[in-house]
Amino acid sequence: MEISLLSTIFDVLLGLSLLGLAWSALATTDLFKAVLLFIAFGLLMALVWVRLNAPDVALAEAAIGAGITGALMLSALARLNSPHTGRAIASHTTDPEKDPSIQWWPFISLVLVFIGLAYSVFTFSPAFMGLQPDVYSQLVNSGVENPVTAVLLNFRGYDTLLEMLVLFVALLGVWSLGENPAVKTPFISPVLDTLSRLLTPVFILVAAYILWVGAHAPGGAFQAGSILGAAGILLLLSGWQLRKDTSSLFFRVLLLAGPLAFVALAAITLLIQGQLLEYPPAQAGLLILILETFATLSIGVTLAALFLGGFPWSKNRALK
Amino acid sequence: MSPQLIYPLIGAGLFSLGLYGLIVHSHLLRKILAINIMGSGVFLILVALAKRSGEMPDPVPHAMVITGIVVAVSATALALAMMLKLHTETGRTDLPDDQQT
Numbered sequence: 001m002e003i004s005l006l007s008t009i010f011d012v013l014l015g016l017s018l019l020g021l022a023w024s025a026l027a028t029t030d031l032f033k034a035v036l037l038f039i040a041f042g043l044l045m046a047l048v049w050v051r052l053n054a055p056d057v058a059l060a061e062a063a064i065g066a067g068i069t070g071a072l073m074l075s076a077l078a079r080l081n082s083p084h085t086g087r088a089i090a091s092h093t094t095d096p097e098k099d100p101s102i103q104w105w106p107f108i109s110l111v112l113v114f115i116g117l118a119y120s121v122f123t124f125s126p127a128f129m130g131l132q133p134d135v136y137s138q139l140v141n142s143g144v145e146n147p148v149t150a151v152l153l154n155f156r157g158y159d160t161l162l163e164m165l166v167l168f169v170a171l172l173g174v175w176s177l178g179e180n181p182a183v184k185t186p187f188i189s190p191v192l193d194t195l196s197r198l199l200t201p202v203f204i205l206v207a208a209y210i211l212w213v214g215a216h217a218p219g220g221a222f223q224a225g226s227i228l229g230a231a232g233i234l235l236l237l238s239g240w241q242l243r244k245d246t247s248s249l250f251f252r253v254l255l256l257a258g259p260l261a262f263v264a265l266a267a268i269t270l271l272i273q274g275q276l277l278e279y280p281p282a283q284a285g286l287l288i289l290i291l292e293t294f295a296t297l298s299i300g301v302t303l304a305a306l307f308l309g310g311f312p313w314s315k316n317r318a319l320k
Numbered sequence: 321m322s323p324q325l326i327y328p329l330i331g332a333g334l335f336s337l338g339l340y341g342l343i344v345h346s347h348l349l350r351k352i353l354a355i356n357i358m359g360s361g362v363f364l365i366l367v368a369l370a371k372r373s374g375e376m377p378d379p380v381p382h383a384m385v386i387t388g389i390v391v392a393v394s395a396t397a398l399a400l401a402m403m404l405k406l407h408t409e410t411g412r413t414d415l416p417d418d419q420q421t
Contacts, residue, residue: 011323015330022334022357026341031349038353045360051323052367053377060386064393069356072393076400077349080407104342110340117332117365124369126324130378147379148386156383161385168392174401222386299390306397309404 011051018044035073042066055218056148059210063226068303071233075307099222143284145216152220153288157277163263164295167302180310188239196238203231211296215285221292221299222281233307248313251301258298261291327368334361346414348403359392360421 019292021044025037035121042065049058135147135155142150152160205229265287266277273280279287338358342351363385370381405411 007323011326015326018330019333019337022337022360026337026345026354026357031347034350034353041357041360045364045400048327048364049367052327052371053375054367054370054382054385057363057367057382057389060389061398064389065360069393069396072397072400073349073353076404079404080349080413106340106343110336110343114332114336114338117335118329121328121332121354121365121369122325124328124372126322126372127374128369128372130370130373131380132373132376132378135379136376148382151379151383152386156380159383159387163390167393167394170398173398177401188326220386222390226390288372303393306394309397309401 007051013046014044014051027079031077035070035077038069038073039066042070056146056220056223059218059223060226063223063230064303067230068226068233068307071230072307075309079309141281141284143279143281143286143288144214146214146218146220148218149214149220149288149292152222153291154277154279154284157262157266157291160295161259161266161277164259164298166261167299168225169253171255171302174306174309175311178240178310180308180312190240196234198242200231200235203227203234207231207296207300211288211292214292215289221295224292225296225299226303228296229303229307232300232304236304238310251305254297254301255305256298258291258295261294265291323369324371328365331361331364331368334358334364337361348406348413348415352399352403355399356392356396359369359388363388 018041021037024043025034028037030032033290042061045065046058046062049055049061102115123208135151138155139145139147139150143152144150144154207224210227211221212219214224262277269278270276335358338354338356338361339356341357345351345381346352366385367377370378372378403413
């Protein structure tokens with residue numbers, strides 16, 4: 001009884017701090033502070049996922065939601081403020097609202113939205129099994145023991161196939177907006193340089209472990225891929241650059257490996273099994289591992305390329 | 321109060337808060353932030369509802385939320401790139417319609 005009371009208090013406090021962080025991230029005038037508050041918000045979200053028995057989601061949130069989204073926003077903010085890009089420099093670090101007081105019409109309508117949502121959440125039946133019995137009864141045929149991996153890569157593999165394509169299309173969209181802005185890395189401290197050299201193999205090892213362990217414990221391709229992406233971002237931040245003579249083909253193949261592996265497997269299973277992405281139970285484990293490996297590589301490279309922003313292999317730069 | 325009840329309420333609160341931020345702020349970076357907060361609210365409701373089946377939650381919403389987190393980060397990256405492009409082209413960080421507010 002006492003423990004359940006304590007955990008309720010913890011849940012309420014955690015929830016209120018989430019709301020507080022979200023509110024101050026949106027209300028503070030300093031954009032840098034807003035992004036930092038948002039990163040803290042993501043880390044608290046990861047804690048919430050653990051409270052809700054969703055460790056797979058917690059791993060994804062900590063790596064992507066807090067880590068990579070935060071890095072993306074910070075780098076975008078830095079580019080907004082950099083003297084190369086904009087004409088008006090001064091006015092972008094802060095965002096002075098002309099009228100800091102609450103705007104009443106949106107506020108009232110959003111309170112109504114909240115009341116409607118809260119009411120509908122309350123009217124859901126408190127105990128509902130959903131698809132949980134189906135997933136657990138079919139888990140033996142899925143080739144893996146972690147139910148979330150089974151859903152992602154086997155039962156709902158089609159969603160994941162489309163998701164790989166969404167990532168790829170987002171990267172194409174970023175590339176279509178122009179070339180990667182030539183950022184002059186001013187000075188790389190030797191500490192950062194050494195640290196990134198030491199950390200990169202650790203990142204790769206952790207990513208491989210998370211990928212492997214995803215078959216029977218929390219982990220999997222997305223978490224591993226985002227750790228690889230984080231390693232790429234760290235390398236980019238510490239001044240690492242593609243060698244000028246590096247063929248872009250290698251990276252293009254890596255970017256497409258995940259989607260192509262998925263499409264190829266989908267086509268093969270469609271021809272042999274008659275169903276899209278329906279694996280024979282005996283080989284399912286191996287097929288999922290192969291798919292996940294390619295997906296991890298592609299997700300990692302795509303996230304790092306999204307962070308780089310802009311098309312990295314410009315014709316002008318090749319001429320220089 | 322069980323976590324199955326607390327967290328959907330928090331999720332609904334985050335969604336409304338994010339939508340409010342999306343409406344009232346004109347700076348695009350803050351709009352992108354607000355959309356991310358709205359997304360977190362939706363994810364929170366989904367995962368909290370998955371816990372209704374007891375100690376072993378329904379894994380399907382978990383998988384959907386992981387997919388959603390990855391889609392959200394790619395959409396955020398695209399949105400940020402578009403914001404930077406707008407900024408280099410026009411020097412502005414808001415959309416023309418927001419001028420009057």
